Amino acid sequence: MQPLRPLRSTDPREIAGYVLHGRLGEGGQGTVFFGTSPAGVKVAVKLLHDGFGSGSEMRRFFDRELAALQRVAPFCTARVLAADPGADPPYVVSEYVEGPSVLQAVRERGVLRGADLDRLAIATATALGAIHAAGVVHRDFKPANVLLAADGPRVIDFGIARPLDASSATVSGAVGTPAYMAPEQLSGDPAGPPMDMFAWGCTIAFAANGRPPFGHEQLPAVIYRIMHAEPDLGALGGRLREYVAACLAKDPARRPSAQQVLLGLMEDRPGGAGSPYLMTPPRPMAPPQPQGAVSTPPPGRKDTTRPGQERARTVVRSVVVVAAAAALVVAAVFVTTNLGRGSGPTPSPTPSTATTPAASAAGQLSRTPRLGLEVWQDGAASPLSLSDLDRPVTTVAMKRSPFELRFPTLKKDEALQVCAWTDDSVFSITDGGKVADHPCFRPGTGIADYEYGSGRLYLNNEGHNYLVGTRVSHQSDTQDKVFVSRFFRDKADTAVADQRQDVYLTVFRDLDGDGTFKRAGEGEYEYVILHFPT
Template structure:
């Protein structure tokens, strides 16, 4: 990004927790400022025009798309950190990349040389594959949105046009920069991933030759060429010419996906020049592993969530328990909703503090709060966690003491005494935690964390990393299979992976994950994975084979955002929360819903948990409106 200029009179100096220190630039969607977090971390803050939020459902749709942007894998992109439209000035916060744009560099130095062009092609294709995997269409891929940082190219503003569209602009409105737009965009049709692939190819032609493939003269002339003429690729290096030509097909269906494009680039051989080795640069080897694995299967799975994040609410799984049968009070609200948070509830767990049954909720306001699960009354003071955002909470035991484990962005893990709230010294390193699970490994209390680059097993007492496996993951759980303890992950490559918790050895072949959040259960004596799918249904898969178990569970009218499992009177149950603002309960044995949908939250349900108080099963949910609610199960 260009060096920030001084703030002008009337520019905001503070937005939420972010102090604004300079002006980066302005555009049709808003103004970009240089800012800092409370800890001094530099960020880019884009303040959006308020006119984008005039529709009645703008807030829900806006946060739906921002949540998707947060779960884009961070390699090759500037990750989305935060967003808020409750202020008079709605804004989106992203990672600050210290580097100039591709547009500025080419205009200053001319076309890129062969090596730089190869690195650019692979890095930006990897970013595009990650963006599409999160269910996002960039809509405005162009040289100005590619920043050349010290660690390689970074794609920015992914999904911003989609966020703005979600917040209230008409779907038919043409958005983008004409010279880099696809034929379908110019025709006023809603762009899909193939449109981004077209824009990527035009961007690469600019990097290779200094001008876009369809020229840069008058807008009408450029638009006419995009719609009806073939691209000018004569000066593009021969090794890339065929790839770009395929990506610039007029028919979106004829273009390769970003995942296939990436694999083609990685294995591309020179069509005319002498071979110069692989196109994949060394800096990208580890970061691209997740994308290339999925691409090898000729598809990128689009997960449901999140968080990660970036900030995606973690669905907290309840341990199986023998509960009473469902009575006539099913779905009856208990107490009053706890409303102590000033922002949405991001994660939730249940526990007993002393003799008091409590819900432990983590909010966007950066606090963890305890509330009486029966009455909704606050218990004790708020606990502040020094993280950019809290992604997950869970309970553990250290020498008979109940320990609250929090995971978040920037802080890593943070431990405290559940009852007193006092912080517990922990040797873990800072970093990003997207999800976590507290478990026992060979009798030793551990916390298993899912991050952007690896899944780690960490000693709960010392913070020592005992094991690191695989690439990044958006969710994690532990189970037993074949007589051994295994780690189960919803990986960033769109697959379910299983790892031996002792050796780190892969267990079986990975299989496609329905979504990016998962819970584990047992159905008819078989371990299963439970997850939401992009069609709003709940899916159950055999943990050993990945084969579907029964039919999909329809019912929700929007994405499933949280999943938990438990056992009720010997029957395996799944509990789901959704963007439609309801909670549903499913009998995994019969394949039928249990009772009707539970409603009440104003906004989507971010997290769910199941507990038992005085022999009565209870269902607890956190939501976008900042409340924690309890129903009889």
């Protein structure tokens, strides 16, 4: 049985007659529970978060996703048994697939070889072919989302799948798990089935070698390799190695389709005619390069590593901080720290003054003063400046690229609550105030599109980022982290590379567990300004 986490006190115990027994996973759209039918049949119940209200854009995405799921051939996925998009909240009940994931199997039993590896490759290519034929892009194909059932591999977790006929905003963007994400996905370009084929190549390489082809070290290093370096295919050999390499081409137009992979692998037998794709590829394959070499885009090809076109300069309005600890007029991913002084209202630096010489002269530091937060981009820590020594507000000089938030290791089941805004909302925290009274920090509420430390940052006070458990990843024995590649605000999804406004963060960590905000002594929250060049 897949790993099962216990139900939380706020979780339902029954949905539409199905009894829930534990949590299987959670993502930005909802939570998946393990349950049983009245007849004792095992099921997976997907329950949408409260943020997916009636008539919302995300609810429409859910309706499209459900229709898309029902178009996919049932032999390769978990069958939908019941669903109610109009329920409050909406739910989907699907077949529970018994068996370990490829990730779990490789970790517990070792890598796959010979016929087992070939069977996995052919079955998953078949599944992706059926998924794409139904007009769907999975968008998070990876070892954890392929289950080794008794009747063959099954592809699961369409939590971020989107129909191909949805708007471009719903089929593009860096949503997924970084080690298995295609270059166009990381750069925020429109993405389609070739993105899944890139992830297929990464998954088969992992099954054969026990590691992703672009490594699993610090995320900036992995992202750099995906964008620029050749994959490490290790023990893969023969025709399968050729197809995996073809699927890992930087240019999506050069990757074979699922059907081409399937036909080619099935012809890889004694006396077979060979693969028509590898013999006459639709576009010339890039010549192999030494491991670690930088890949140069061919003539005429769009460089997917380049950020989006420059937008008009954003006029940033003033920000005022009110109340005992300071109230930012805009934004705030709340990072908890352990230093603070006094009380009383104090104005906060506005975006226009945050980077002035007077502000930066207050002090340079390597991490925020209370919670010890660090911001990393491109494999290096970003420079920080302390703009107010008495009531610290930290400004981070940002590049237009994905970044990591690093912080001291969270205790078991402890959450880091992150709220973020741009320049047109008002936010205040009162020292000693109750966390449950604030809409952004109320425990157990909000949504977070994070899994194993990767995802998007929600810029409003309803869909806040409640980071706990698998929503963070471990950097070291003393430090956890989350990876941020996109911002989501007012139904718009923006790549970090396209961000043209400062982002204001307020981060909270309930160190003493009393459910109130503390600024003095071991401060529990912190203001951070992510300053993007205009």
